[in-house]
Amino acid sequence: MDLSSFLTSLTTSFVIFVVLMLLFACLSARPGNNVVYYPNRILKGLDPEESGSGIRNPFSWISEALSSTEKDVIAMSGIDTAVYFEFLRTVLGILVLSGIILLPVLLPVAITDNGAMFNSNTTVSTGTFNELDRLSMANITVKSPRLWAFLIATYWASFVSLYLLWKSYKHVSCLRSEALRSPEVKPEQFAVVVRDIPPLPEGQTRKEQVDSYFRTIYPETYYRSMIVTDNKEVNKIWEELEGYKKKLARAEAVYEASKTPSKPQGTRPTNKTGFLGLVGEKVDTIGHCNEKINELAAKLESEQKVTLKEKQQNAALVFFTDRVAAASAAQCLHAQMVDTWTVFDAPEPRQLIWSNLHIKFFGRELRQYVVYIIVALTIFFYMIPITFISAFTTLKNLMKYLPFIKPLARITVLKTVLEAYLPQIALLVFLAILPKLLLFMSKLEGIPTESHAVRAASGKYFYFTVLNVFIGVTVGGTLFSTFKTIQKNPNQIVSLLAQKLPGNATFFLTFVALKFFVGYGLELSRIVPLIIYHLKRKFLCKTEAELKEAWFPGDLGYGTRVPADMLIVTIVLCYSVIAPLIIPFGVLYFGLGWLILRNQALKVYVPSYESYGRMWPHINNRILASLILFQLTMVGYFGVQKFVYAPLLIPIPISSILFGFVCAKKFYPAFQHPALEVAAPSLKDHPNLEQIFRSFIPPSLSSDKVDDDHFEDALSQVSRSTSLV
Template sequence: MDLSSFLTSLGTSFAIFVILMFLFAWLSGKPGNAVVYYPNRILKGLDPWEGGSKTRNPFAWIKEALTSTEQEVIAISGVDTAVYFVFLSTVLGILVLSSLILLPMLLPVSVTDTGDTTTNTTTSHGTFSDLDKLSIGNVQAKSPRLWAFLLGVYWVSFVTYILLWKAYKHVSDLRANALMSPDVKPEQFAVLVRDIPAVSEGPNRKDQVDSYFRAIYPETYYKSLIATDNKVVNKLWKELEGFRKKLERAEAVYATSKTTGSPGGTRPTNKTGFLGLCGAKVDSIEYYTEKINETIPKLEAEQKATLREKQLNAAIVFFTSRAAAAAAAQSLHSQMVDKWTVTDAPEPRQVLWPNLKIKFFQRQVRQYVVYIIVALTVVFYMIPITFISAFTTLDNLVKLIPFIKPVVRQSALKTVLEAFLPQLALIIFLALLPKLLFALSKAEGIPSQSHAVRSASGKYFYFTVFNVFLGVTIGGTLFSTFKEIQKNPSLEKIITLLANSLPGNATYFVTFVALKFFIGYGLELSRLVPLIIFHLKRKYLCKTEGELKAAWQPSDLGYGTRVPGDLLIITIVLCYSVIAPLIIPFGVLYFGIGWLVLRNQALKVYCPAYESYGRFWPHMQVRILAALLLYQVTMFGFFGVKKFVYAPFVIPLPILSLIFCYVCSKKFYRFFKDAALEVASHELKDIPNMEQIYKSYLPPSLSSEKVLDDDQFEDAKSNVSRTTSFA
């Protein structure tokens, strides 16, 4: 890639970003779009436009984002979101501090050297570019100027350590503050009990669990909720909900027809066959009313049967104090670890009920099987991606699809295509994976959604780093050196190879980063896609208020793919930070603009689907360190390639990174796994309503009033009177 196509790529990206930003300013001001641009505020019952004026400065959102405090973010979007901003600002800090030293120090050192013409590491895929003059490629081998680059590696590393340490401390405090808040949160009073041993003759599961825990916690035990196999009851409940929605819709259609058409209106009809396309034509309102009346008794019977006969070997157990629940979640209860496993309870909304019944050793086996599958996926996706990046050069495309030749002949278009094509292929390709990884993570037997998201996100990170970063970097020179590696596949060789191919791909990755933030954050901010979908739905599909609300219902921030994406950028920017320091400003822009745009989105658009009180942080921290480690190892290899005799001076850094990681996880990590008792024992605002806490864990398909008064809840009630007298 030469300088002109590089600049074209940047310019185009920037132009698109500016257009999208103005589009956002214009569209978000229209009242009809408020539900697309301010859904979170509307759901929280707040005024979409804080100031009240709709004719605003198009950059007002920037000011609002900048002036918002962390407490506001926590209040409106939860601790997890606040932790994500700590992550963004920490990385931003690392890059800004790095650039303050690296840019003034390394650029002059590179540009004033006479150029390294002895090796061919400087040529960007064959074409010598002006950009390379600003990179380490311009420095001669064995040159004492390499000392500056080595110092650069140290500077970046220490900046990373210091900021990560501060961030870990800060996030730990955020978590502590959230956990010691005086508000009642059901999950702080509950623990999740799995692997309950089979009941022998006599007592049922509820009695078994009750007597077990009451013996251990005579004072603080409240009651238990046995997990049940809800497959059938969920299906019936969904059917019922579906009928209710359709009835509502039919009534709305009927009401509309009264005002627009004949005064008596036309009663809507539908066909009873497959997908409403065939079968007998019936009156919708009557038909669905009848269906609802049919389903309700079925559901109620199934609810009773589920509660009585489909009890599983897991339960949610409730305590009357937070400290008791926190201590119970950390303690071994049974002599055998694979019986009565007690862990902290997830939030009610994020419990993965179907996973609860999976037994202890099955969970272990599933975990390892999933790891092996993921490892195979990570390694062997390399082959298709190498093919894709080999195919998606413009010259190849022309050869393969000759009829695009006339399009390509136009010089301006060609430059744009040349700049974007390989990256676009990559981005589209990566979009296919996260769902698979999330499903795999769920298959491990993880009991909560947030944990599954974290797990999937971790897998996705290793995938992207291995395939995008290493794949593209080595892939560029892969075919030529593949045989060489095959001959002697040692780690040393791979590092050397990586170091050799890094400089050639610097401009590639600069455009990759630029594309990601300009286009990605432009689309994010303008919400063009959700806007169009919403308007289409409103016009052609939605008939009732409920349907309209569902059409603009915001999603959550989607950490599962967002965080690995950010981490990939960090990896790329860190690894090139010393080789081609010009990449750092782009990294700063990525995280700076990202912080701004997402602050806006977090405050106004997205609704978090769960709250894990910052448990995502240790994952992010470890992966930032993994990126740093990769960077340090690569730089060691790179200095070796440059025949710099002081290259071994880099060796202490990877060791230091490992020690830093160890110390951090020793000091901070356990609090992210377990709730500290000094935090959990803080006083509550008022005495918790235990019955409400208990009910919040009932799945909606089981929580009709009729059932609650019945069956397994009868003996539970005797507990209530007992324990309330205690409290």
């Protein structure tokens, strides 16, 4: 890619961004779009706009985002979101602090040399060398003393990264501890999940078994237990019931709407009972739904009874009367045989994946390794379908198979743009499919909580992007073919990477620019959700509930957002010294990201769970992994440049590894388990244990009619309600 093509791509991206910004300014000012641009505030019962009355300033969101504090973010969106901003802030800090030194020092050093002419054959394939590369390390004569500047720059960037990572880890640890320490009553702080309960002894119910076991160990603080049941059947019936309830509401709304003054009795909606409502007997919808609802309600009740009685599994939720007891129980070894009575601290009720709780100890281990192997295979051989698709989606091919774009392709500007973007777009589309698959596979591992599954999926996605996109694109060709090359000499990987890096600098500059201009532009303007919402509102939604469903924004999408950002971190870090020009792009990416997502977090997204910052250790380790990749690449690249002092770089990857080790020792355990000192402070209110207990009953099992004696089989009785002073 030459300079003009790069500038075209950059300009196009910028123009798209400006258009999207203007669109946002217009669209968000219309009160009818409030539910798309301010859903989080609306759901929290707040006025859509902070300023309240007065004419809206189309750019006020910027000052609002800038003036918002971490406390605001926590209040509106929880600790997890605050941790995500801490991540953005840390990376931004690293890039800004590195850039302040690297840009003014390295660019002049690089541009005043002319080494590229002499060593272009050895380090950079001549075809790709262009004006931009004159600003990079590729332009330095081999063995030149100018390389000292780059060596010191590597030290500076590493030092800044480690320093800021340390500060952030400390800060996040404090955030977590403060949140857990809060005097608010949180149900999950009183409960513990027990798995791998041994087989029932003769003549005992599961409930008695669990109760007697825990009451012996915790005579003072044990409250009661809830046996985990196999809810597959009951969930199915419940969902069907809910479906009919919605249908009924919709039919009633349609019926109401049909009562025009001209036709006051209205038209009763009808539907067919067969496949997709297209075939079968035609019935009156309202009557049919009512009938079905009554039928299903009875069925649900009897199924609930059967489930609670007969579908009990070898897992349970155990409730304690105080937080310290639960926090302590969650991290203690209970049984001499460690694969029985395993415990972990309960997550929020909405996070618990009930269907995974019954999987046995070694079953989980086994599943984990099987999934790891499958993911590793996916990571290694994913390039096969990608290569196939990219070969297919060249402009020529597209014109051949999709003749209707031919006239478009004749416009020269459009053609340039399409040719510039098509490979990138193919890659982006592919990356979009993967996260769901990885989340599904993570759940297959037997992970018991939603947030944990998201973290696991996000980790897998990170390895995928870094290995395939970054290393794959850099080294050229697939990982698989790279590995075939490397197999002969495993030490070659670093020097191979180092040799290929400078040649791809421009590609990644474009990639980052596309990501932030177009990606964040779309993010802020919410064009797609807006269109979908308006379409749904116009043609589909009949009831309030349906409307709400149509604009409900979902959460920030941790699982994909973090690995995507992490790919940028890896790219920018790895190029920071080799081609420092990438640093401003990185700063723009994370700066814009911070600003736009701050707005989105405060006003749009609704978090779907709260894990109190458990994501941070993963983020920290992955930034560190990127940093170490950068450092190793630099060691290799200095070797390629035949710089005799290259071994002076060896202490930095070592100290990065040591840093990771110290972090894991000092901070990590407090993210695995709640520290007791954090659970000890007293609560604001006396906890309502019954309510805490009830909050964990899944919706399909709870019902107005269901009372305690209904639950007697799976849920133990309050034994000493008088003792709960």
